[in-house]
Amino acid sequence: MTLLIYNTLTRQKEAFKPINPGHVGMYVCGPTVYGDAHLGHARPAITFDILFRYLQHLGYKVRYVRNITDVGHLEHDADEGEDKIAKKARLEQVEPMEIAQYYTRRFNSAMEKLNVLPPSIEPHATGHIIEQQQLVQQILDRGYAYVSNGSVYFDIEKYNKDYKYGILSGRTLENIKDASRDTLAGVGEKKNQADFALWKKAQPEHIMRWPWVMNSSQFTVHSSQLSDDNGNGNIAEGFPGWHCECTAMGRKYLGDEFDIHGGGMDLVFPHHECEIAQAQAAMGHPAVRYWMHNNMITINGQKMGKSYNNFITLDQFFKGDHELLTKPFAPMTIRFFILSAHYRGTVDFSSEALEAAEKGFARLMQGLKDLKRIQPAKGSNPEIAKYVKELPQKLHDAMNDDLQTPIVISELFEACHQINLLVDRKAKISAEDLKALSDVMHLFIEDILGLTNANANGNGNTEKDKALDKVMQMVLDMRQKAKEEKNWAVSDQIRDELNEAGIIIKDTPDGTIYEI
Numbered sequence: 001m002t003l004l005i006y007n008t009l010t011r012q013k014e015a016f017k018p019i020n021p022g023h024v025g026m027y028v029c030g031p032t033v034y035g036d037a038h039l040g041h042a043r044p045a046i047t048f049d050i051l052f053r054y055l056q057h058l059g060y061k062v063r064y065v066r067n068i069t070d071v072g073h074l075e076h077d078a079d080e081g082e083d084k085i086a087k088k089a090r091l092e093q094v095e096p097m098e099i100a101q102y103y104t105r106r107f108n109s110a111m112e113k114l115n116v117l118p119p120s121i122e123p124h125a126t127g128h129i130i131e132q133q134q135l136v137q138q139i140l141d142r143g144y145a146y147v148s149n150g151s152v153y154f155d156i157e158k159y160n161k162d163y164k165y166g167i168l169s170g171r172t173l174e175n176i177k178d179a180s181r182d183t184l185a186g187v188g189e190k191k192n193q194a195d196f197a198l199w200k201k202a203q204p205e206h207i208m209r210w211p212w213v214m215n216s217s218q219f220t221v222h223s224s225q226l227s228d229d230n231g232n233g234n235i236a237e238g239f240p241g242w243h244c245e246c247t248a249m250g251r252k253y254l255g256d257e258f259d260i261h262g263g264g265m266d267l268v269f270p271h272h273e274c275e276i277a278q279a280q281a282a283m284g285h286p287a288v289r290y291w292m293h294n295n296m297i298t299i300n301g302q303k304m305g306k307s308y309n310n311f312i313t314l315d316q317f318f319k320g321d322h323e324l325l326t327k328p329f330a331p332m333t334i335r336f337f338i339l340s341a342h343y344r345g346t347v348d349f350s351s352e353a354l355e356a357a358e359k360g361f362a363r364l365m366q367g368l369k370d371l372k373r374i375q376p377a378k379g380s381n382p383e384i385a386k387y388v389k390e391l392p393q394k395l396h397d398a399m400n401d402d403l404q405t406p407i408v409i410s411e412l413f414e415a416c417h418q419i420n421l422l423v424d425r426k427a428k429i430s431a432e433d434l435k436a437l438s439d440v441m442h443l444f445i446e447d448i449l450g451l452t453n454a455n456a457n458g459n460g461n462t463e464k465d466k467a468l469d470k471v472m473q474m475v476l477d478m479r480q481k482a483k484e485e486k487n488w489a490v491s492d493q494i495r496d497e498l499n500e501a502g503i504i505i506k507d508t509p510d511g512t513i514y515e516i
Contacts, residue, residue, distance in 0.1 A: 001058070001396055001402055002016075003016040003055075003058065003400050004016070004398060004400060004401055004402050005051075005260075005290055005292060005402055005403070006241070006292065006344060007290045007291060007292070008168060008268065008291040008292065008293050008401050009167065009168055009288075009290070009291045012044060013401075013402055014267060014290070018060065018258075018259050018291070018328075018466060019257055019258065019259055019289065022059070022060060022061060023060065023061050023062075023063070023169065024055050024060045024061070024063070025063050025065075025253075025254035025255065025258030025259050025260070026048070026051070026052065026055075026061045026062060026063070026064045026065065026249040026251075026254075026259060026261075026262065026437060027066075027067075027246065027248055027253075027260070027261050027262070027265075027288075028044065028064070028065070028066045028261075028263060028436065029063045029067065029262070029267055029271070030046075030066040030067045030068050030069065030070075030122070030366055031069065031103075031262035031335065032069040032073045032084055032109060032158060032484060033068055033085065033099070033100045033103035033104045034068075034084045034085045034087075034088040034099055034103060035088070035313075036103065036106055036107075036110075036313040036314070036315055037102060037106070037107045037110045037111075037299050037313065037314050037315065038311035038312055038313045038314060039311070039312055039317070039334070039349060040264070040296065040303070040304045040305060040311060041107070041314075042110075042314060042334060042335075042338060043112070043116060043264070043294050043296075043297055043347070044263055044294050045111055045116045045336050045342075046116060046335055046339065047294040047338075047343040047403075048064075048261070048262045048292075048401055048448075048458040049115075049116045049117055049450060050070040050339070050343075050405065050448070050449070050450070051262070051403060052064050052117060052119075052258075053117065053410050053447065053448050053450060054223070054399055054403065054448055057358045057443075057447065057448055060212070063120045063121070064120045064121075064253060065119060065120065065121045065122075065123065065244060065248060065249065065250065065253045065254060066118040066119040066121075066122055067122070067123050067124070067125065067249055068100070068104055068122060068123070068124045068125065069123050069125050069505050070085060070096075070097070070100035070104070070125050070126050071085065071096075071125050071126050071208050071239050071240070071244065072125060072200075072239050072240045072241055072242045073085070073242045074200075074242065075087065076151050076237075077504060083096075083164035083206070083208055083239070084206055085099050085100055085208070086206065086207060089245075089249050095127075095141075095207075096207060096208050096508070100124075100126075104451070105150075105390060106198070106315075110314040110315065113314075113318070113331040114314075114331045114332075114334060114335050115331070115332070115335060115450045115451075115452060116450070117450075120358050121253050122386070122394070123249045123252075123253065125240065125245040125249070126208075128239065128245065128248055128249050128252065128461075129210045130213070131248040131252050132199075132227065132240040132244040132245060132248040132398050133199070133212065133213060133214045133240070133250065134213070134248070135198075135216040135244055135247055135248045135278065135282055136152055136199050136213065136240070136244065137196045137215065138281075138282040138283070139198060139241075139278060139281045139282050140152065142282065142284075143155075143363040144158055144159050144281035145281075145480045146191065147196055147234070147235055148189040148190065148191075149189040149201060149240065150197060150201030150234065150235060150236025151189065151197060151200050151201045151235075151236070151237075151238065151340065152181075152197070152198040152199040152235060152263065153189075153190050153191070153195040153196065153198065154195055154196050154197075154198055154274070154277065154278065154281070155191060155192070155195060156173065156176070156192060156194050156195050156196070156277070156454050157173065157192050157195075159189070159277055159280075159281055160173045161198065163277070163280050163281075165273070165274065165277055166273065166417060167273075168268055168272055168273050168276055168291060169269035169273050170221040171269060171273075176194045177192070177193070177194050179515070183186075187498070188313075190461075194333075195216050195267065196241060196243060196270065196274050197241035198240070198241045198243075198244055198278075199212070199235060199238055199239070199240055199241060199244075199265070200237035200238045200239055200240075200241060201235075201237070201238045202236070202238040202239060203239055203423070204236075204237070208239050209237050209238055209239055210237065210239060211237050212234075212235040212236070212238070213238065213252075214235075234308075242271070243270070243271055243403065244278065245277050245485060246261075246271075247275045247278045247282075247287065250275075250288075251279070251287060254375065256287060257284055257285070257286070257287055257288075257289070258287065258288060258289070259288075259289050260289070260290045260291075260292060260440075261275070261290070261292070262292040262293065262294075263285075263294075264293060264294055264295075264296065264459045265293040265294065265295050265296060266291055266296065266303065267293070272293075275287075275288075275289070284477070288446055293344070294343040294344065295343065295345055295346045295347070296346055296347075297338075297346070297347045297348075297349055298346055298347070298348045299348070299349050300348075300387070301348065302472065304497065310326070312324065312349075313418065314331075314334070317329050317334055317354075318330070318331060324349075324351060325351050325354075326351040326355070327351075327355075328356075329354050329358065332361055332452065332453075333354060333358045333361055333453055334354075334356075335361075335450065335451060336357045336360055336364075336451060337353065337354055337357035338359040339409065339449055339485050340357060340360065340405070340406055340409060341406060341449075342403075342404060342405065343405070343408055344402070346478065347480055354497070360409070360413075360516070361451060362516060363413065363416055364412055364413075364416065364445050364451055365407075365451075366416070366431075367415065367416035367419050367441065367445075367448065368445060368446075368516050369440065370416075370419050370420070370423050370513075371419060371434075371438045371512070373442065374419065374422045374423055374429065374434055375424055375425075376429060376430055376431035377429060378427035378430065378432060379428065379430050380428060380430045380433045381428050382430045383427075384422070384427050384433065385429075385430075385433055386431050387418060387435075388429070388433045388436050388437050391411065391415060391437070391440055392440050394411050395408055395411055395440065395444050397413075398411065405449065406504070408444060408448075408449065409449075412441070412444060412445060415437070415441060418437075419437075429433050439454055465503055472514050474505070475494060475498070476505065476512045476514065479491050479494040479495065479505075479512070482494070490503065490507065498514070501514060503515070503516055504516075
């Protein structure tokens with residue numbers, strides 16, 4: 001089975017072939033931890049969790065690195081404004097690391113509820129300042145950066161003469177320059193307004209700052225450089241540019257070349273474009289073989305994000321605490337909602353869409369539950385035997401086609417239909433085929449899609465489910481007794497009131513069951 005993945009760099013699906021057979025190195029951009037995670041953060045986390053799970057299912061040993069950005073991400077991509085974390089700390093009158101630590105814990109807690117597996121390594125940008133300085137030093141030594149007023153900037157024009165800037169996004173240097181004239185006017189310490197910061201001199205009030213410790217004997221100094229406290233040509237105490245961290249940490253943990261780099265589509269430019277340039281400039285060759293990007297979640301057609309002030313945090317979803325939500329939604333409903341669309345397609349949020357996802361998730365969970373109620377026969381109907389034999393291939397084919405999770409879910413719904421026929425004894429299945437059907441259902445629903453009742457109520461246990469089963473069994477026993485006594489009024493009343501509460505009961509040859 002060949003896994004095809006869409007490579008943003010080549011704009012086509014490609015057969016996945018790791019650099020080192022049997023091993024996969026994967027880096028995914030993690031959150032900037034200055035606020036609670038929202039639905040837009042959940043999508044890349046779940047998308048690459050699916051890839052992580054599936055690669056492991058295919059037998060690969062995967063080293064999955066997902067970073068925490070806790071310094072260097074300024075308010076504007078134009079290297080202007082405050083550091084987002086430092087600004088939050090200033091407003092709340094706490095230390096920046098308190099902000100970073102608090103929101104990192106909350107992010108990881110939300111991911112656990114969504115059943116997102118933790119990455120193999122979760123490096124923090126502040127823990128890798130030396131590695132980022134080493135990267136910047138290499139770029140300086142190879143002549144693709146310059147020092148200006150204590151900061152270091154990447155020389156896009158010089159780089160573009162030897163390589164090509166814009167290969168990921170499809171933008172040309174002329175396009176970028178034209179856009180920069182409007183957005184970056186006033187950044188006078190750059191040679192070119194489109195150049196981006198590799199290291200920023202910290203202003204006196206900037207609390208997140210580190211000394212420059214690399215050798216500075218070979219620096220190329222910008223002729224219009226302003227003098228600073230350290231003298232002309234010296235790099236000042238400061239902090240790394242946002243784009244540096246992923247390049248530096250990616251190669252530290254995955255090597256100078258690795259297989260997959262992922263993230264949201266909004267990172268294609270400038271973040272990932274700058275990463276490509278940095279790696280090429282520092283090492284003379286690309287670092288990443290496959291670039292993968294999930295699309296956005298939108299509200300009324302506009303990207304959901306903190307900068308647009310239209311986001312709903314995951315905690316608000318779990319509690320139903322937002323004006324756009326009709327009710328609380330469990331973490332597994334959120335996960336199902338995201339997986340019900342292909343990762344490269346947009347998903348427009350609505351409370352109605354989440355309610356539909358809630359029903360879809362419940363249908364799969366009921367299918368797993370109903371598997372236990374099927375009574376195996378001495379043999380399977382020919383059509384059932386054929387269906388069970390072909391199902392694993394259909395599911396693998398969908399996953400191998402660039403992770404087509406909507407098709408996987410559709411096939412699993414059809415499997416639930418077949419299970420209903422078996423429960424109702426409208427078809428027969430052998431014990432061997434029943435085990436095969438049960439195995440593939442659990443494999444794809446729980447292990448690969450990561451959908452499980454264990455996290456359905458957000459607290460990682462099923463105590464509420466067990467309690468509900470006990471209560472419902474008492475109610476069903478009462479209804480059965482009423483039927484035996486031919487007290488049809490009471491029997492119908494129990495059924496109708498349960499129905500009004502959203503609980504459907506079904507009379508089957510094996511007894512009465514309920515579904516929520």
